[in-house]
Amino acid sequence: MGKTLYLDCSSGISGDMTVAALLDLGASEQRLRGTLSTLPAHGFDVAVTRVRKSGLDACDFDVRLDAAHENHDHDMAWLYGHLDASDHEHGHAHVHDHEHAHDHERSAEHDHAHHHHHEHRSLADVCAIIDASAMSERAKGLVHAVFGKLAEAEAKAHGATPETVMFHEVGAVDSIVDICSAAICLDDLGVTEVIVPSLAEGHGTIRCAHGIMPVPVPAVVNLCQAAGIALVPAPVTGELVTPTGAAIVAALRTGNALPASYAIERVGYGAGKRAYENCSGVLRAVLIASAGSDDAGDGDRSTVTKLESDLDDCTGEALGRVIELLMAAGAREAHAIPIVMKKGRPGHQLEVVCNGELAPALERIIFENTTTIGIRSMDMRRHALPRTPDGIETPYGRVATKLVVMPDGRVRAYPEYSSVIEACERAGASFQDVFHATQAAAINARSGDAREA
Ligand SMILES: O=C([S-])c1cc(C(=O)S)c[n+]([C@@H]2O[C@H](COP(=O)(O)O)[C@@H](O)[C@H]2O)c1
Numbered sequence: 001m002g003k004t005l006y007l008d009c010s011s012g013i014s015g016d017m018t019v020a021a022l023l024d025l026g027a028s029e030q031r032l033r034g035t036l037s038t039l040p041a042h043g044f045d046v047a048v049t050r051v052r053k054s055g056l057d058a059c060d061f062d063v064r065l066d067a068a069h070e071n072h073d074h075d076m077a078w079l080y081g082h083l084d085a086s087d088h089e090h091g092h093a094h095v096h097d098h099e100h101a102h103d104h105e106r107s108a109e110h111d112h113a114h115h116h117h118h119e120h121r122s123l124a125d126v127c128a129i130i131d132a133s134a135m136s137e138r139a140k141g142l143v144h145a146v147f148g149k150l151a152e153a154e155a156k157a158h159g160a161t162p163e164t165v166m167f168h169e170v171g172a173v174d175s176i177v178d179i180c181s182a183a184i185c186l187d188d189l190g191v192t193e194v195i196v197p198s199l200a201e202g203h204g205t206i207r208c209a210h211g212i213m214p215v216p217v218p219a220v221v222n223l224c225q226a227a228g229i230a231l232v233p234a235p236v237t238g239e240l241v242t243p244t245g246a247a248i249v250a251a252l253r254t255g256n257a258l259p260a261s262y263a264i265e266r267v268g269y270g271a272g273k274r275a276y277e278n279c280s281g282v283l284r285a286v287l288i289a290s291a292g293s294d295d296a297g298d299g300d301r302s303t304v305t306k307l308e309s310d311l312d313d314c315t316g317e318a319l320g321r322v323i324e325l326l327m328a329a330g331a332r333e334a335h336a337i338p339i340v341m342k343k344g345r346p347g348h349q350l351e352v353v354c355n356g357e358l359a360p361a362l363e364r365i366i367f368e369n370t371t372t373i374g375i376r377s378m379d380m381r382r383h384a385l386p387r388t389p390d391g392i393e394t395p396y397g398r399v400a401t402k403l404v405v406m407p408d409g410r411v412r413a414y415p416e417y418s419s420v421i422e423a424c425e426r427a428g429a430s431f432q433d434v435f436h437a438t439q440a441a442a443i444n445a446r447s448g449d450a451r452e453a
């Protein structure tokens with residue numbers, strides 16, 4: 001079973017804060033750097049350092065751009081219009097098919113500390129960069145999901161469609177690297193559930209490539225509206241939630257409520273770049289496990305997506321292969337059910353259950369690896385009982401086991417299949433002997449607890 005991540009967004013959320021918090025949680029920096037080096041995007045380097053933010057020791061993730069790509073993201077004076085406040089309008093309408101920068105340097109109205117370049121990319125431009133990298137299929141799926149949400153929100157703000165809208169800052173190299181990095185780190189940590197109850201957000205206005213925008217900026221408003229994300233007003237003049245941060249939450253969130261009780265496995269703090277009064281400026285990321293105690297609640301209620309396709313012309317070999325690929329790409333379940341289709345044809349219904357953000361990537365795998373030309377999808381409610389992974393000592397060695405809390409509070413032990421097989425092979429014992437010995441040992445270990453099943 002995957003890990004559950006709780007994001008405490010009491011100081012908002014941005015792309016770099018997310019990556020920093022995940023690295024602080026233990027995601028591999030080495031793996032991140034190795035994977036980023038395969039992105040066909042140039043002019044950037046990443047720095048991972050420790051900083052003190054509001055007295056807290058936090059991780060800082062910084063995408064450093066070369067002179068041709070640098071931006072204003074941390075320049076508070078520029079962001080809030082204290083320098084030359086002349087508007088910096090760009091139409092979104094111009095057509096291009098390659099990365100380019102608009103060079104406004106040295107013009108009187110842009111004569112401030114940084115040169116002001118924008119790379120305008122479409123969703124297709126960004127997808128091409130992601131697909132050409134060596135990111136895992138799961139990480140690619142997460143990145144596609146985040147940019148898909150951004151494209152919908154930007155399109156709505158600018159009266160375009162997701163296919164035609166041009167990204168400004170959110171399509172720049174640093175934002176692409178932030179989003180890819182967040183996906184690589186989540187994949188590395190094995191996170192499958194993401195709980196985000198709400199996002200704290202400031203007020204006022206902020207300057208961006210479009211000009212002066214009200215906070216929350218339009219893209220954030222659209223993202224939160226579409227995904228039903230609650231915003232909590234914070235006593236801060238400025239932007240705490242960036243479009244990238246909101247899109248990460250919109251695409252990856254699987255739940256909006258913490259379990260009634262939970263244990264903290266690990267905590268990470270990611271520093272924001274901007275300095276505001278009245279908030280800590282850090283994103284706290286917590287890996288949690290349901291405590292499985294009396295007051296553990298009745299588990300997690302979340303939404304999952306089911307993909308379904310009926311096949312009467314696909315070989316068993318192809319079906320077996322696609323199921324393997326789907327599971328490797330992060331599906332929760334993938335199976336084929338024998339059915340009799342129209343004209344009396346024997347066939348199979350391929351059923352895949354996944355977190356919603358993975359659906360587009362898994363659909364691609366189905367189209368590429370089977371004969372289907374259509375996939376049905378539906379969102380479903382899922383009720384998962386509270387469960388805690390444990391290691392049970394048995395006469396055959398240690399066996400990984402899930403302890404599951406039943407609705408009436410009793411606890412059942414479910415030995416993990418692969419761990420049972422390892423013990424069988426280690427000890428030369430039968431599956432039944434190891435499985436039942438593990439259940440008995442689990443119950444014995446908890447014999448003081450009157451609520452055993
Ligand atoms: O890039 C685009 S199109 C963009 C749109 C909007 C809208 O609300 S529309 C806002 N912004 C601002 O850009 C910076 C950087 O955002 P990141 O998500 O890349 O960190 C931020 O201040 C946004 O408000 C950009």
Ligand code: NI
Nearest residue numbers: 154157210219
């Ligand atoms: Ni925009």
